[in-house]
Amino acid sequence: METQESTLTLALMTEPARARVCRALLDAGENGLPAADLAHIAKVSLARAGHLFQELVQAEVLALSIQERKVCYVLKARRAVTEALGYIDASGLAD
Template sequence: METPQPNALLPYALLAVPARLAICRALLEAGEHGLPAAELAAIAGLTLPRATHCFRELLQADVVAVTVHGRQVSYVLKARHAVREALDYLGSSGLLS
């Protein structure tokens, strides 16, 4: 059996934190236009300053991209396929409620 590459496990690790999971789910549903940071923070049940930590982790993992329009910061899911596969697997295995 082939050993999984570390990058292949990254979406699973990122989705292990409920706030990051909520952010990734929302961005997956939002599509290519993404969502503003403040809206994502509210969806995740976090204040914007606390959500910034999650955004930074997702950016460092190259899962999301950031766009700035004037004073509005928005995020778009880059790793759509990997996140969708991770969510499908976790959902079918009963690990997600």
């Protein structure tokens, strides 16, 4: 596993909400999802989700986009996330 995937795997394992956000964005495809929807999926408040989104944007995992006057996020590091989540699932470490 490459360094980016290793770091991402650790980050996703230590914060289940991050993993839920990334899984949802993998499923959502190129359009991404609104921040409020992702907060609900991650099972965290919108304020806590905002912090998670900021971390993931800074790590270049997510990108911010505005769609129909809504703040949305799209998955930027699709390959790294897919590999990290695959490792977590194969290891039985998923929440």
